[in-house]
Amino acid sequence: MADLPPTPPTPVDPGLLSPTNLAAIAQLSVRARVIVEGATAGFHRTVRVGTSLEFTEHKEYAPGDDVRRIDWKAVGRADRYVIKRFEDETELRVTLLVDASASMGYARTSVSKLRYATQLAAALAYLIGQQGDAAGLWTLCGDTALRLPPSARPGQIREILSALDHLEASGDTNPVPALARVAENVEKRSLILVFSDLLDVGEDPAKPADHAVCDLATGLRQLRAAGHDVVLFHLLDPDEVNLPFDDLHYFQGVEPGDTRTLLCEATDLTLAFARESLALRERWRKTCLQSRVEYRFATTDEPPARVLRDFLLARQPGGRRT
Numbered sequence: 001m002a003d004l005p006p007t008p009p010t011p012v013d014p015g016l017l018s019p020t021n022l023a024a025i026a027q028l029s030v031r032a033r034v035i036v037e038g039a040t041a042g043f044h045r046t047v048r049v050g051t052s053l054e055f056t057e058h059k060e061y062a063p064g065d066d067v068r069r070i071d072w073k074a075v076g077r078a079d080r081y082v083i084k085r086f087e088d089e090t091e092l093r094v095t096l097l098v099d100a101s102a103s104m105g106y107a108r109t110s111v112s113k114l115r116y117a118t119q120l121a122a123a124l125a126y127l128i129g130q131q132g133d134a135a136g137l138w139t140l141c142g143d144t145a146l147r148l149p150p151s152a153r154p155g156q157i158r159e160i161l162s163a164l165d166h167l168e169a170s171g172d173t174n175p176v177p178a179l180a181r182v183a184e185n186v187e188k189r190s191l192i193l194v195f196s197d198l199l200d201v202g203e204d205p206a207k208p209a210d211h212a213v214c215d216l217a218t219g220l221r222q223l224r225a226a227g228h229d230v231v232l233f234h235l236l237d238p239d240e241v242n243l244p245f246d247d248l249h250y251f252q253g254v255e256p257g258d259t260r261t262l263l264c265e266a267t268d269l270t271l272a273f274a275r276e277s278l279a280l281r282e283r284w285r286k287t288c289l290q291s292r293v294e295y296r297f298a299t300t301d302e303p304p305a306r307v308l309r310d311f312l313l314a315r316q317p318g319g320r321r322t
Helices: 019-023 028-040 072-078 113-131 156-165 175-185 211-225 270-291 304-314
Strands: 053-060 082-088 093-098 134-139 146-151 191-196 229-236 248-252 261-265 294-299
Touching (some): 019 028, 028 156, 028 304, 093 113, 093 146, 113 229, 113 304, 175 191, 211 229
Parallel strands (some): 093 191
Antiparallel strands (some): 053 082, 134 146
16 A cells, blocks of 8 residues: 655644744744734735825815714814815835833743834834835834834835844833933824833832823823824733742842842732732823723733734724724
C-alpha cells in the first residue's frame, strides 16, 4: 500500500495569535500585517480606520435629504430646516501617541505593555499606509519627543515601524503637557490614538486620587476642542487587573524615583486590589465619556487582532463606539 501523503498542518487563525506568539515573529512589519489580516478577515467591505468627512456649509432641507443631518441648533437660529453638507478630504491624518515610560515595561506571563502597545500601533500604522493616508508618531515619555509628523510620503510607515521597534521602557511620563504640545503642533483635524497604562500621569500624592484623571481629561478635551477625534487605548497587564500571587511578596513601585516597598501576604490584598483596579478603569471610562473620547481597554494577554477588530468594527458605518 502506498504511503499516504502527510497531513498538512492546520492553519492558525491570525485573529487568535497570542501576543507572545506574535512576538516570536522577528520583524515588526510582519507582525503588523498578521494582526491586520486577522482583524479584517471576513469583512465584506473596505475597512477604514476613521472617517475623512469635513463639514463645509449648510443647505436648506429638501425632501429626500437625510434627516439625521438636520442641524437643530441652526434651525433654531434660522427658523427653517437646514442640513449639514460635507465633503471628502483627500486624506485622513492619524497621530499615534505611545507611552514608553518605565511602568510600560512590566511583564510576567505575557509581553510587556510597551511591546503590546507597539504591536497595536504598528498594525494601525500598517493599515493607515494601506489606505494611503498620513500617519505620525509621538512618544509620551520624559520631555515627549516628536518622532515623526503625520505624512503620507513613501517610506513613512517603514520609519514609524522602525521607531516603534526600537522603543524601550524608561523614565516617567506626564501626558498633560504632551497632549498640549500635540494640540499645538497637529494643526489639521486628525485622528489621535493614545496607548498608555495610565499608571503614572504626573500625579501629586497630596491631591485626591482622581486629580491626575481630571488633569489628563483637560488635555484630552483640548484635543477634542481643536476638532480632533481621540481614542484612548488603556493597556494593563493581567497582574494589574487581578493580583495573581498567593504568598509573601515584596511589592515596589516601577516608575523612576518611586522607592516605596511593601512586604505582605498577597492574599490579604487580592480583593482590595481588584476593587481599586476596577475603580481606576471606571474613572477613566467616565472621564473619556465626559470628554467625548473613545475609551478602549485591553489586557496584554488578549490577541491584538481581536482588539483591533473590535475597534475597526465600531468605527464602520452603523458601528457602536465605547
